[in-house]
Amino acid sequence: MSLLSALSVSASGLEAQRSRAELLVENLANAETTRTPEGGPYRRKDAIFSSAPQSSPFSAEFQREMGSYSNGVEVSEIFEDQREPEKRFIPGHPDADASGYVAFPRMNPAEDMVDLIASSRGYGANVSAMAAVKDMIQKSIDLLK
Amino acid sequence: MADPVLNGIALRLEHYMDLLGKRQQLVAANIANADTPGYKTKDIDFQFEFASLMEGGTPHVIEAPGLAVKNDGNNVVMERETRLLSENALRFSLASNLMRGEIRRVRSAIDEGR
Numbered sequence: 001m002s003l004l005s006a007l008s009v010s011a012s013g014l015e016a017q018r019s020r021a022e023l024l025v026e027n028l029a030n031a032e033t034t035r036t037p038e039g040g041p042y043r044r045k046d047a048i049f050s051s052a053p054q055s056s057p058f059s060a061e062f063q064r065e066m067g068s069y070s071n072g073v074e075v076s077e078i079f080e081d082q083r084e085p086e087k088r089f090i091p092g093h094p095d096a097d098a099s100g101y102v103a104f105p106r107m108n109p110a111e112d113m114v115d116l117i118a119s120s121r122g123y124g125a126n127v128s129a130m131a132a133v134k135d136m137i138q139k140s141i142d143l144l145k
Numbered sequence: 146m147a148d149p150v151l152n153g154i155a156l157r158l159e160h161y162m163d164l165l166g167k168r169q170q171l172v173a174a175n176i177a178n179a180d181t182p183g184y185k186t187k188d189i190d191f192q193f194e195f196a197s198l199m200e201g202g203t204p205h206v207i208e209a210p211g212l213a214v215k216n217d218g219n220n221v222v223m224e225r226e227t228r229l230l231s232e233n234a235l236r237f238s239l240a241s242n243l244m245r246g247e248i249r250r251v252r253s254a255i256d257e258g259r
Contacts, residue, residue: 002170005170049178050182073181135234144248
């Protein structure tokens with residue numbers, strides 16, 4: 001049933017956009033974080049998307065057996081920004097180095113806000129796709145009334 | 146292929162709705178992959194598939210031609226996809242209403258026979 005698998009394709013889009021939004025919010029929250037478990041300041045994270053079989057394994061398997069196609073999306077990798085941290089001169093700060101510089105995350109809040117808007121728009125587009133497909137399924141069910 | 150209950154129109158409608166469903170699935174996949182680097186917009190040649198696949202079967206998926214590719218290798222145009230999304234839904238709605246008429250015709254033949 002291709003209409004039902006279209007729903008899980010859209011669901012995979014929702015999931016991917018949500019994980020990306022989570023990372024972006026985490027970046028904003030940690031814009032001033034100088035300590036992390038790995039040591040050093042926080043590093044900006046972002047998601048890399050890749051197209052993948054749809055999220056429901058049963059449906060994906062079934063479609064493959066039927067020789068059909070359906071590409072959902074998934075977060076294939078989360079990468080950390082490798083740029084050098086930003087050095088600010090704050091002598092007396094507990095995390096300052098010998099010459100009084102503290103390493104802060106290299107972060108541009110505007111960058112994260114713009115990505116967050118894009119992510120939220122993407123989420124909305126997937127919701128619209130889901131609503132349209134749901135409407136089609138409902139129409140098919142109504143044939144029997 | 147003569148069906149004793151539903152006539153040729155109903156069979157064509159069934160095929161039409163099936164094809165619309167498949168196309169809607171591709172549109173949903175394009176929207177889900179709107180931010181995937183290197184992803185190319187997928188589509189089916191609707192008129193061609195409708196004319197050539199009356200007996201059922203799987204339509205050929207092609208990459209939609211003539212779309213500008215962005216820096217990350219992705220060429221999904223959101224406006225195109227949302228237009229197709231609502232166009233497919235409207236066509237499906239029309240087809241399902243016609244189909245309902247066909248089914249009602251059969252049902253009234255059954256009911257009047259009682």
